[in-house]
Amino acid sequence: MPEPSHAAHRASSARRRADLKAFGPFIALAALIVLGAVVNPVFLTPGNLINVLTRTAFTGIIAIGGTFIITTGGIDLSVGSLAAFASGIMIIVMNALTPQGLPPFLVVLLGTLAVMALSVFSGLVNGLLITRGRIEPFIVTLGTMGIFRSLVTYAANGGTLSLNTQIRGYYRPVYYGDILGITYPILVFAVVAAIGAIVLYRTRFGRYVTATGANEEVARYSAIHVDRIKLAAYGLQGLCVGLAVFLYVPRLGSASATTGLGWELEAIAAVIIGGTLMKGGSARIWGTVAGAIILALIDNILNLTGAISVYLNSAIQGCIIIIAVLVQRDAKSRP
Amino acid sequence: MKFTIGLAALAVGMMIAASPAGAADKKVLGVSIPAATHGWAGGLNWHAQQAKIELEKKYPDLTIALVTAGDATRQANDLEDLVQVRKIDALVILPFESAPLTEPVRQVKNAGKWVTIVDRGLTDPSIQDLYVAGNNPQMGTNSADFMVKKLGGKGNIVILRGIPTVIDNQRFDAFMDVVKKTDIKVLDSKYANWNRDDGFKVMQDFLARFPKIDAVWAQDDDITLGVIEAVKQAGRDKDMWILGGAGMKEMIKRVMDKDTLVPADVLYPPKMIADAMELTAKHLMEGAKLEKQYIIDATLVTPDNAKQYYYPDSSF
Numbered sequence: 001m002p003e004p005s006h007a008a009h010r011a012s013s014a015r016r017r018a019d020l021k022a023f024g025p026f027i028a029l030a031a032l033i034v035l036g037a038v039v040n041p042v043f044l045t046p047g048n049l050i051n052v053l054t055r056t057a058f059t060g061i062i063a064i065g066g067t068f069i070i071t072t073g074g075i076d077l078s079v080g081s082l083a084a085f086a087s088g089i090m091i092i093v094m095n096a097l098t099p100q101g102l103p104p105f106l107v108v109l110l111g112t113l114a115v116m117a118l119s120v121f122s123g124l125v126n127g128l129l130i131t132r133g134r135i136e137p138f139i140v141t142l143g144t145m146g147i148f149r150s151l152v153t154y155a156a157n158g159g160t161l162s163l164n165t166q167i168r169g170y171y172r173p174v175y176y177g178d179i180l181g182i183t184y185p186i187l188v189f190a191v192v193a194a195i196g197a198i199v200l201y202r203t204r205f206g207r208y209v210t211a212t213g214a215n216e217e218v219a220r221y222s223a224i225h226v227d228r229i230k231l232a233a234y235g236l237q238g239l240c241v242g243l244a245v246f247l248y249v250p251r252l253g254s255a256s257a258t259t260g261l262g263w264e265l266e267a268i269a270a271v272i273i274g275g276t277l278m279k280g281g282s283a284r285i286w287g288t289v290a291g292a293i294i295l296a297l298i299d300n301i302l303n304l305t306g307a308i309s310v311y312l313n314s315a316i317q318g319c320i321i322i323i324a325v326l327v328q329r330d331a332k333s334r335p
Numbered sequence: 336m337k338f339t340i341g342l343a344a345l346a347v348g349m350m351i352a353a354s355p356a357g358a359a360d361k362k363v364l365g366v367s368i369p370a371a372t373h374g375w376a377g378g379l380n381w382h383a384q385q386a387k388i389e390l391e392k393k394y395p396d397l398t399i400a401l402v403t404a405g406d407a408t409r410q411a412n413d414l415e416d417l418v419q420v421r422k423i424d425a426l427v428i429l430p431f432e433s434a435p436l437t438e439p440v441r442q443v444k445n446a447g448k449w450v451t452i453v454d455r456g457l458t459d460p461s462i463q464d465l466y467v468a469g470n471n472p473q474m475g476t477n478s479a480d481f482m483v484k485k486l487g488g489k490g491n492i493v494i495l496r497g498i499p500t501v502i503d504n505q506r507f508d509a510f511m512d513v514v515k516k517t518d519i520k521v522l523d524s525k526y527a528n529w530n531r532d533d534g535f536k537v538m539q540d541f542l543a544r545f546p547k548i549d550a551v552w553a554q555d556d557d558i559t560l561g562v563i564e565a566v567k568q569a570g571r572d573k574d575m576w577i578l579g580g581a582g583m584k585e586m587i588k589r590v591m592d593k594d595t596l597v598p599a600d601v602l603y604p605p606k607m608i609a610d611a612m613e614l615t616a617k618h619l620m621e622g623a624k625l626e627k628q629y630i631i632d633a634t635l636v637t638p639d640n641a642k643q644y645y646y647p648d649s650s651f
Contacts, residue, residue, distance in 0.1 A: 040544060048543040055536060158371020158380045159651050160557075162585075176568060251535070252564055256374060258530050258557075303540030306523045311499065313526070 025274050025290035028324035032297050040304040050183060052300045053293065054175070057185035058083070058244040059263050060292035063270040064196040065240030067288045068233040070271050071200070073213040073280030074130065074137040076234065079241050080263035081148035082122050086245040087255035088152040090115045091161045094171075104170040116242040122148070123238020124231065131227035145264065153257040163253035175250040185247045189289075192243065197285040206283075209233060213280025266295055273324050294324055362619050363398045364390075365423035366612060367413050368453075369431050370403040374557050375529070375581055378605030378651025379429065386609035394620045399612070407431040411439040418446050425449035425619050427611050434458050449619065453611045465618075466628040467611035469603045471502050474554075474633035475509030478578055478601050481635055482550055485576075485598065488517045490549035493541045494524035495534055495558050506554055506580075522548065527558045534561025542569045550576050556583035556600065563596060572596055581605075582636065582644055583651055591641040600636040602644060605651055607631050 036043035043049075062079050069076050094111040102110075122144070129140040155161065163171070177184055200206035208229045211219040220226050249255070272278055273294055274287025298320050302313050366387070371377040380403060387399040400421045404410035410431050417423045426443050430436040430452065437457040444450050444462050451465040460466070482492065494510075497503040507524070514521060522545050527533040534553065541548065542565060551566075553559040559579030566572050579586050580601040589597040610631065617623040636644050 042543050045543065048540075051539045051543065055539075153371055156377070158377030159649075160374055160377070252531050252561060254531065254560070256531075256557075257371065257377075258374075259532070261530070299536065300540055303525055303537055304544050310496070310525055 022275065022284065022287070024327045025284075025287045025294065025324065028273070028327050029290045029294055029297075032294055032301070032320070036297060036301045036304070039301055039307075043301065043304055046181065048300070048304075050178075050181065050186070052296050053186045053189075054183045056292050056296040057189040058248050059266045059270060059295070060189045060289060061192050061240050061244045061247075062237075062263060063267040063274075063288045063292050064192050064285065065233075065237035066267045066271045067196065067274070067276055067283050067285055068200065068209055069137075069237050070268070070276050070278065071209050071213045071280055071283040072230050072233050073216065074230060074233065075141065075268065076123075076126060076237050077138065077141040077264045078122075078126060078144040078148060079237065079267055080260040080265075081145045081152070082119060082238070082241050083245050083248065083260035083263055084255060084257070085148040085152040085155075086115045086119050086122075086242060087249050087259055088155045088161050089118055090245060090249050091163045091253075091255055092155060094167050095164045098164045098167050104167055107167055108171050108174075112246050115245050116239065119242030119245065120235055120238040123234045123236070123241070126238075127231035127234030130234070131230050149257065152255060152259065156256055158257070160254050160256040163249065165253075168250070168253040171250045172253075173250070175247060188243065188247060192240065193285060193289050200283050200285055205229070205232070210281060210283060213277075213282075215281070266292075269321060270295055273321060291324075294320070361396050361398065362394075362425075363400055363421055363423045364612070364616055364619060365414075365417035365421060365426045365448075366399060366401045366608075367410055367417065367426065367428045368401075368403055368608060369410070369429065370405045374583065374651050375603075375605055378583075378649055379608050381649045381651065382606045382609040383612065386612045390612060390616045394616060397616060397620055399616075404431065407435040411436060414439045414443055418443055418448065423448060425451070425615050427451040427453060427608070427615050429453040429608060430455045430457065437462070449615065451611050451615045453608055464627075465611070465614060465625055467607055467614065467631070468628075469607055469631050470633045471505035471603075472509040474580060474601050474603055475506040475511075476513055477633050477635050478506075478552060478554065478580060479510045479513035481599055481601070482552060482578060483513060483517050483519065486519060486550060489519060491520050491522050491545065491547055492550045492552060493522050493538075493545065493548055494552045495527040495537055495554065495562065496524055497526070497529045497555055497558075499526060510552065510554075527553070527555075527561070529555045529557055531557050531561040534558035535565050536561070538562040538565035539568070542566065542571060548575050550578065552578050554578075554580045554601075556581045556586045559586060559597065566596070580633075581651075584646055584649055587636060587641050587645045588647075590636055590638055591645060593638050598637070600641075602632070602634045602636060604631065604644070606646075 270291035273291035275284040
């Protein structure tokens with residue numbers, strides 16, 4: 001029997017490595033679910049799982065947009081602050097429209113349109129400053145992060161913006177409502193992830209996003225409008241933030257200076273845990289979904305046990321995040 | 336509308352800045368506080384602005400220079416500006432953090448100015464002429480006393496703590512000192528960082544974990560708002576009640592309206608800045624003799640006395 005050729009052998013082992021790497025976040029997720037079940041049987045009850053997944057939807061949806069940006073080799077630190085600012089503006093708009101006697105559906109619709117317009121616009125401003133202004137994404141979005149955070153504080157007079165209770169009653173089911181037990185935020189998260197996967201893996205735009213992050217110069221020589229691709233990615237991120245805000249506002253009906261604090265880091269962490277490369281050029285949408293769920297599960301499991309001192313919560317979180325990424329790196333470097 | 340108010344305040348501020356200072360009998364009181372980065376600090380800013388308007392009306396020769404800072408370093412810079420540029424005669428300061436601001440405040444004192452410290456004491460208390468503060472241990476004790484009484488000395492409770500700080504520890508330790516002498520069982524306590532979203536999240540998990548909870552000590556009104564939503568979502572709002580703290584207007588309103596979910600609140604009033612400004616102004620303008628320190632009680636607010644602590648126009 002002839003020996004398999006060297007090249008064929010190399011190709012098959014490369015494929016196996018790629019497979020392991022792609023499965024990394026899901027292996028970590030499965031391990032975490034087992035851990036949760038061991039810690040407290042309550043963990044596996046549908047009520048608890050639905051709660052956690054619903055909570056994941058905000059940062060999860062934002063992380064889908066973040067996957068595009070990180071794949072182009074960029075980063076967006078402003079998403080948490082933008083979410084807070086957009087929530088504030090949405091509440092102000094809806095509070096202003098309510099006394100006009102408009103039907104509640106129209107009030108929520110107009111509020112939502114305002115949020116979408118604001119979020120996409122803000123994303124595009126980030127994108128323009130990066131592509132036209134030729135400033136590093138880290139610096140641009142660090143700047144806008146401060147600007148948006150400050151604007152929501154100003155709009156709220158340093159306090160809290162609260163949604164008119166009448167509209168809130170109408171709007172509340174968007175967060176709390178469900179179809180066959182699955183809440184709307186979970187459904188929206190799933191749909192956004194599916195669309196993200198189709199766009200990234202099955203469209204020309206998706207391939208250009210990956211090519212831009214893999215090697216910008218080569219992409220440019222291949223007649224890809226690199227700046228336009230980046231701009232679109234930041235616009236897309238804005239759209240995702242807008243959607244997250246649409247789902248977030250009905251939960252507590254308020255926005256303040258502490259809204260969305262740290263969401264940017266959570267979203268970036270979800271993307272990286274999911275296996276997308278920080279330096280760009282390789283995207284894993286479903287990995288991002290797993291990453292976002294992993295982060296939310298860690299919080300949940302820690303809340304479900306009294307065995308670990310609360311002073312150590314962040315240490316446990318840090319360890320699990322690092323282990324989750326190690327699982328993949330290990331799988332990748334194995335010969 | 337809020338934007339126009341902000342702009343008007345800015346314009347007023349600039350007019351005052353432009354007016355000539357230093358006339359013989361005119362006095363300037365400098366007030367330095369943290370910027371409104373969370374609910375309680377927002378209330379602080381509102382009360383400081385109200386006190387500025389009232390005191391400047393009461394004492395026409397008094398100018399109040401109110402500055403806010405986003406962090407300890409900027410607050411230290413503000414102090415230099417207040418002394419050098421605004422030529423203040425007295426300072427009221429709520430320090431961002433105790434240790435890093437002790438030396439900058441000492442320099443203000445060495446320049447011959449009166450110094451009033453609010454809420455967070457300096458590491459060297461000999462600097463201050465006057466100390467005005469809330470009472471964190473008493474807040475814990477009063478909360479515990481109320482819970483013990485309302486629960487009849489037994490039952491299951493959960494605790495949502497704030498941000499890991501001295502303030503939080505003082506409240507928590509004092510609370511536990513009372514509760515551990517009773518048959519009340521503390522099921523667990525977790526940090527909710529004085530934040531609505533975290534309050535919601537932690538409470539959802541507590542509800543999943545514990546089938547029987549009789550009461551919740553949230554110790555802060557922002558956390559309480561998140562807890563209320565989680566309890567309502569789980570449909571267990573008839574089974575338990577929640578005790579918050581601080582004196583947020585929405586919570587005082589609920590207490591006033593005899594909401595069974597929120598039967599009481601314990602004060603840790605941001606209004607303490609206004610009290611400190613008033614006392615200092617009284618000393619500056621009338622030469623009133625003051626005690627060395629005023630500790631503001633962590634008063635228990637019940638439907639009987641809620642009305643006098645309700646500030647519907649405050650942002651907090």
